[in-house]
Amino acid sequence: MSETTTATASPAHERYSGLQIALHWATAIIIIGMIPTGMVMTSLDPSPFKNLLYELHKSFGLIIVxxxxxxLVTRWLSGAPPLVPMSPVKRAAAKATHIMLYALLVLAPLSGWAATSACCAPVNLFxxxxxTLPVSGGFDVAKRIFAVHYGLTLxxxxxxxxHAAAALHxxxxxxxxxxxxxxPGSGGTR
Ligand code: HEM
Ligand code: HEM
Structure with a gap:
């Protein structure tokens, strides 16, 4: 990419594909909803509403998986546009952040799924x-995996x-x- 590029539409080879963009924002919207919902639902008294939140939380978490x-398959097949010009330190930080985000996108829902399977089968999609995953051990095991789930989601x-602050910066x-x-949009060509 040219060092003098300004915030005009980017050429197609410097953009993420339409599918990558759709997956990025669908994931972002779901997770931004799930983190506060996850925290709220655990603090509610038992009720049909609490059960509804749990079912939605688990189902949207499975959708994230x-x-x-x-x-990950799309990323592997189509790659990503090169980062915009920046210092080696910022470049390394951006790459590390993206790798950690991908790792957490796998591990955070998997931990919730494994814990729920251990204590509270069946795990259903909507x-x-x-x-349900083949994880046994009941509540004792689930309690420990849920602690990991909480840490990973934090x-x-x-x-x-x-990541969002860097993007806005x-x-x-x-x-x-x-x-x-x-x-998304018509920025595929100049
Ligand atoms: C939970 C929510 C989010 C997750 C998990 C996430 C994850 C990611 C990942 C893994 C990448 C790297 C893509 C790749 O190169 O393969 C990425 C790129 C990007 N994300 Fe997010 N993101 C989230 C939310 C956001 C938000 C809220 C913003 C904007 C405010 C944002 C802006 C961007 C931008 C601009 C890129 C492209 C960075 C570049 O190419 O240099 N993301 N995101
Ligand atoms: C990226 C996806 C996910 C995010 C961001 C997320 C986030 C959270 C958060 C923030 C909490 C609250 C933790 C606490 O206050 O103790 C939570 C709890 C919970 N999550 Fe997830 N979660 C995800 C995926 C899943 C999946 C896939 C399942 C199961 C299929 C699941 C099942 C649960 C359950 C059952 C709880 C309640 C645990 C308890 O009652 O102590 N989560 N989640």
Whole structure:
């Protein structure tokens, strides 16, 4: 990418594919909803509403597993546009953040899924398709895996804040193409 590039539409080879963009934002919206919902639902008294939140939390978490699987295959097949010009330290930080986000996108839902399978089978997708993992051990094991689930989702929330702040900094302060090439729209050609 040219060093003099400004925040105009980016050429197709410097943008994420339409599928990658769709998967990125679908994942982001679901997770931004799930983190506070997860915290709220655990603190509610037993009620049908609490059960509803649990079912939605588990089902959307399973959707994240599916979206992430498709996303990793897409990433492997289509790669990603090169990062915009930046210092080696920032480049390393951006790459490390992306790798950690991908790792958490796999591990955070898997831990919730494994814990729920251990204590509270069946795990269903929206009350219907049974998707319980073969994890035994009951509540004792589940309690320990849920602690890991909580830690991983907190790490995900922290990294998300850092990642979003960096994206907005690139867009509004540095005025480069970083955010624009992850946005849907007609920016595929100049
Ligand atoms: C990226 C996806 C996910 C995120 C961001 C997420 C986030 C959270 C958060 C923040 C909590 C609250 C933790 C606490 O306050 O103790 C939580 C709890 C929980 N999560 Fe997830 N979760 C995800 C995926 C899943 C999946 C796939 C399942 C199961 C299929 C699941 C099952 C649960 C359950 C059952 C609880 C309640 C644990 C308890 O009652 O102590 N989560 N999740
Ligand atoms: C939980 C929510 C999010 C997750 C898990 C996430 C994850 C990721 C990952 C893994 C990448 C690397 C893509 C690749 O190169 O393969 C990425 C790129 C990107 N994300 Fe996010 N993201 C989230 C939310 C956000 C938000 C809220 C923003 C904006 C405010 C944002 C802006 C971007 C941008 C601009 C890129 C492209 C960076 C570049 O190419 O240099 N993301 N995201």
């Amino acid at each position: 599916g979206l992430t699987a498709i996303r 009350w219907s398709i049974p998707l 790490a995900l929330a922290g990294l998300l804040l850092l 690139h867009h509004y302060a540095l005025r480069d193409l970083t955010l624009r090439r992850m946005l």
